[in-house]
Amino acid sequence: MTTCKIAHNFQAVPRALPAEITKAADAGFSWIADYFSNTSGAFSDAAVKDLTNLTLAHFYWNYPQIGFLYLQTLLLKQEENGSFSNGDLRETARAISCLSAAYSYLESNSSGLDNSDLLTARGNAVQYLLAHRADWGKNLYDTVYILPALADAGIFEEELSLDLCENDSPDRQHPGTTALILTALQKQKNLGKFTEAADFMIFEFISKKLNDLASVREDGFWKYTATSNLVLQAFVLCNQKHVATESLPWLADSQKENGSWENDLNTTSLSLLTL
Structure with a gap:
């Protein structure tokens, strides 16, 4: 497959954001363009995780033509059975x-x-997930991507959601893990289909975990940039945008001079999504 070359003709629709944020975003997208232009075969070989983040980042920042390229590449990676990455539940989600x-x-x-x-x-892809329902709860990280995917497709899943609340444990307290759990629960909660008692239990769980996350923030972030992005995105989704906004200056300041975050494609695309 031929390598896709991405031009540096970024002309985003103006957004009502601080100048330092838009400047950071422009530099990040330029770094991504350089990454694919200078790496033979990297675009077509990009992982599903990277393609999904890159697609969304370019759409959200109003670079639709480039977003289409990533989206089309993602579609080409779908298997005949509807899955992605050879049946991987997490990547399919x-x-x-x-x-x-x-x-x-x-x-x-x-x-x-x-x-x-x-x-x-x-x-x-949804049909593939549904056909493998028996495997949903076997891996926590599969679960926290499956639940939002189902919600995004309008599918309510009560049992798996309540399990995340009821089976909280010490090994799930890493900020990134907590953020993924909160994202999963909030997306299911937004469907508005829980019973009043279940909805309140999830609300209480989310509120407590958001307070816990806020309490372990240090100088605007949570140790690692990728983790911090997951946490900030969870705060926004859970209607705590003001907490995320407080950390945006740190995120912009942590950008490298070349426009990337940690010279890493995934971390850079996550950072652009957060911005």
């Missing part, structure tokens, strides 16, 4: 969330464009 968000973006911003292929791809 990531792809579902990305396809859901991409469809919503294109539906809102591309009037008249036929996006039925995105719904078909998502539907096939």
